[in-house]
Amino acid sequence: MNSNKKFFLMIIGIISMVIFWISWVSMNPADEKAMTTFVSVDELINDNINHRTKLGGLVKDGSIAISKTNYLDCTFVLKEGNTELDVKYGRTRPDLFKDGVEVIVTGQYLNGVFYADELQTKCASRYEGDLRNESSYNLNEIDS
């Protein structure tokens, strides 16, 4: 066998090993946090999904309640469309977390409550949205 053929076989060998490795990890992630399914709040409640999931929605106005004994513990209501869901979260909250913002939570659904261990806020709108609605301040409307 000449050296070119050997190299060719070697390369084929490496490629197939890599494809096997990547697909194996994709099928059997070692950590439950490796891959998380994104579901809607409706699906979560109706199908009573108990494994780790990600949800997106808005924080219902006035629903944030912070524990008096431990400032880190809080509960709030997540709204997606017309469906509402109680969420419990006990870690450092992002700076932009407040009423009405869009959040993504990751955690587990148990007995009607979603226990979140990750909470991310989306804040892009403030910087890309309609200047009139989103602007911080100092817009003078011209009367016409």
Place this chain on the structure above:
Amino acid sequence: MTPIAGGVALNLAFGFSILTVFTLFLHTRNGDQRLFLTGQRLALGISFFVFLATFILTFQLIQSNFDIDYVARYTSLETPFIYKISALWAGQSGSLLFWLFILSVYTTIVILQNQRKHNSLMPWVIITLVIVQMFFLILTNYVTNPFKPTEADFIVTNGNGLNPLLQNVTMAIHPPTLYLGFVGFSVPFGFAISALINGDTSPLWIQSIRRWALVAWLFLSMGIILGGWWAYRELGWGGYWAWDPVENASFMPWLTATAFIHSIIIQEKKDMLRLWNMSLIIMTFTLCIFGTFLTRSGVMSSVHSFTASSLGPIFLTFVFLIIVVSFGMMYFRRNELKSPRKMESFTSRESGFLFNNMVFVVLCFSVFWGTLFPVISEAVRGTKITVGPPFFNQINIPIGLILLALTGIGPLLAWRKTGRKNLIRNFTFPILTGLSTATILLFIGFRGYVVISFSLGAFVTATIGTEFARGIHARRKKFDESIIKALIRMVSKNRSRYGGYVVHLGIVFMFVGFTGHAFDDEKEFSLTVGETDHVAGYTFELLQLSEAERANHYAWISDLRVTNQEGTFVTNLHPEKRIYFHNNPDPNRRQPHSELDIYTTMNQDIYSIFSGVDSENGVAFIKIMVNPLVRWVWVGGFILVFGTIVALWPRKD
């Protein structure tokens, strides 16, 4: 008036780009030198108008001309001067203009540098670069124009202001550096395409772009490291890399570019791997544009993403065109791309380079797979899935470690074939170093990847050390020089080789830092003045909680006293909780921000975040992370930059 001039400059630049392509194309048909000269000047004209537009926008940002929508969105009267300038790349349309600006700087340099060189290659190089400029001109002229005026029915007396997260010196440097890298690969790509069109795929085009590729690679590396540094110091989640889609978008071209700067050595020295190098540079450039697409399209949710916009399909079309045209041309030139020479042995430097290249591309593919897995999964199975860091780590740590091993093995192999005697002589000391490190670590009680990573690090360091020692020894024997003199002479005689070894040493440092991640520790707790809590053997006492009103924000400042297990004083940390836009009458528009404080040593970082405050009861909520070895990553970054500069340093002749 001036803003209109900006818009007109962009219009003119677009017009000039069409003329340039037309003129230079005619030149390639009939060979008329006058057309070539005209084309060059027209191309310089495009750059001139782009510079003009960029300066006008920058000037308007400094002047706070809120009649321009972009200025009103990203700056306010209170924005400090330096961040008014950096607002140029804070938003979508401005950053696209900035991208175009850098491309125009590069194009100008290429044209001026090659006025009397590479005459056969230059026409198509310029055409390729101008077509890329044209794409960005279409975007800034017709899709998202940075000079768009504010809507006419109201007056903006003060703008939105720059996101406080972006008000950071690193953040002012990180995007330009990254862009200099991304855009820099257009030049080697231009030369590659030109070589393909001319059918001259000999190492000529490689020689003309080796430095360019290295410069672009340096900027891209610096951009990525600075991004990590910024995330670590500003975002407050205690890490510097999260396998976020946009991070991956910059990492993928870095991987193929790293493969490229290795494999062009083979083509220069041995005229092998012609086809492979061509594919690598095309892949790198495509990934640069694809990366921009990932950032702009809103396909991926990410901390970096600009909101969903109409840019996605346009970018995707451009990426598709690049792929089809470049690989189509490669197919057309497949006979010219056959290398005249073949690999001779597995134990040769050439095959070492080839394996290193394969591993880089494999790593790139696995990152690509993980990044796009959510999109693929949604299309195929209909379920939305997000892929987190554990997935990437599981796949990439073994591949990364193989790469680290190859970093040590490659340089010890001889060209063509390494004989058995040489193999034993070259590898004995490094392998013994690696094995003894492993033994010591196992004995102390470390297990798993940590042991492998540290031992490989020791192995690679030993190979680099051997290479330097051997070179110095040879010179001293031959010329009777002092060690320092021999070292300097040796390095300056072969800058790219020894510069490369220094870069490898930087990579080893970074791997040590990455490995430290395995020992991270964290805790969240609350403190009133005088109270203490413990994390990872350290005691944290809240000495004081004060408040201050500053120019553009209001701050609560904590004073934490840190002592170690023996009760010895370590440091004082002052993380802050800030409210930006605190004068805004609408509470919803005020923006909280946690300014963190880090105590850093080579051994570990103590990372403190002031996450919340209960001002009525004087309670501060603190999160502490103890992250070992993080500084090794930044030191490794410095070494990497230094090594690349050594490799790039021009010779006197």
